Amino acid sequence: MRSYQGWRKRMERKIVKEIKDRIEKANAISLISHERPDGDAIGSLIAMGLGIERIGKKVKLLSPDDVPEVYRFLKGTEKIEKLNQLWNERADICIFIDTANPSRLGNDINLKSLGKFIINIDHHIDNKRYGDINFVDPTASSTGELIYEILSQWENLITPEIADALYTAIVTDSGRFSYESTSYKTHLIAADLLSKGANKTIINKRIYEIKPFNVLKLIGEMLSRAQLAFGGKVIWSFITLESFEKHGVNLLDSEGFLQFLRMAEGIKLAILFREIERGKIRVSLRSTDKETKVREIATQFGGGGHEMAAGCTIEANLESAKELLFKSIEEKYGWKA
Amino acid sequence: MRSYQGWRKRMERKIVKEIKDRIEKANAISLISHERPDGDAIGSLIAMGLGIERIGKKVKLLSPDDVPEVYRFLKGTEKIEKLNQLWNERADICIFIDTANPSRLGNDINLKSLGKFIINIDHHIDNKRYGDINFVDPTASSTGELIYEILSQWENLITPEIADALYTAIVTDSGRFSYESTSYKTHLIAADLLSKGANKTIINKRIYEIKPFNVLKLIGEMLSRAQLAFGGKVIWSFITLESFEKHGVNLLDSEGFLQFLRMAEGIKLAILFREIERGKIRVSLRSTDKETKVREIATQFGGGGHEMAAGCTIEANLESAKELLFKSIEEKYGWKA
Incomplete structure (x- = not known):
């Protein structure tokens, strides 16, 4: 059994001490995370912000985008200010959080206009090491x-509010402790955060378990309409304009529905067709293995995305959009319908 | 920060040593868990079974019901034998696992016909303490x-297979580390199990992300039939015998469906009615806050369970079972339908 104390010792890395020193010497500190922030970006940003505030420093929390509704229950999110081209305060230190590349701030931002000294804290493997200090560890489940x-x-810096923010960062970016990057360390940290007052029941509920009733009904409708294709390699379903209207659900609220289709056993690809307006179909593609790359299919129809998650919009009715897309799948992967 | 070593020390309870002694002195040992086994029942049963085998004892693993498909990927499940009235081997020790009440074996079983000495290991608060040794700790997230x-x-008893089984027991009964009963200890144990080789990626995928297509369709049907009651405090749905047959899904494979109803925003209670056979309805209750205790309701109908998760079987048709249960809810909580 690996020892808790031993782990605490190994955790005391030189670079972490260096960051501590820098923070203690600075007066004004800015913290920034990336555009379209996720739970790790928001949680890490406010945990660091609340922590630095507690040691008596002036701190600014900046984000190029608004905090998503789902994370606004976290204390500290109300301190986050909007970063835009007009921002002209230069801090002693600017700490970039969970940001692999400064371009992810969504603006042409001059790093040095934000801070005299740049600290880059991140766990993305493709981090550009753009800081004066780069604390980048791709083995971490989360920033x-x-x-x-x-x-x-x-000592004793982590309050229950900070523990909540860190727990949120970790639970979301580790896929509820399930992704490959989750390690024994991830659980040791979670253990410590719980003993410091992180409210895991509330956090899990807010993030994973609260769906408006009408959204849940629409998920049900989508699932009961699901079909297999290509000999079980593909699961697909659709939502018509009428379904959206009947349940009073808008397109944004149906983001993430694909994760329910993805649960199907044995599939390589999940596809959701959503009617945005008459004759205009939003197609979302999610692959379940690294071999099945979907970005190219989406770009064929003028869309884009990641290798395993992409989307496009096809100007056609549901039936034709499906036919066009299935033809493209047949050609690209050589699967038989 | 609570220390890992300190926790290990406190963990060494007298009763645990006593159980160890008893096991070491016995030759033939039987292990039994409850009917309609869940992840905690199966995981705990095979972890204990594989462990006892490793110390060179003859061990029988018994269950009144089949292992649900979803847990069959776990090594050791193939060792589980069917417990029925014809079972007539008497072990030196019979260890009851996760079984609050021997009646949960689903048979009129004479405890002493199963083992000369009974050890009862469980975390249910209503455990009947029917053993010669009772190791019952309701503060544990899971058995x-x-x-x-x-x-x-x-020393070194926990192999990767045992770690997988224990991780499964813990992750399922703690609701992926989210339920109230999840403590810093739960995470310390998870940390240790990962370092001993538990494959959390596979386990999470198998349990939470791989659903046979027909099961997914039935979930869809259940969700699209869901209704709110008691002014939005309750969400409920049902599955008829015909639905089970139409989709080729059995009762066991629909364990856990309630988690999808539970996602509804603002509810205090989720209820699923499942028709086991004509005139016999399995009722599963899951509360979303500590104030709404459901065990008492289940016991009114001869069932049982936890404060926040319980179940019972009502001999009636769907409509009458629902009426009976709703009446009991009205009386107990004072909610208006």
């Missing part, structure tokens, strides 16, 4: 793990 | 936590 490591340098 | 504690008494 939240690294922020925990930094804040643990100060 | 898996207690089995971990027992197996940890022997």
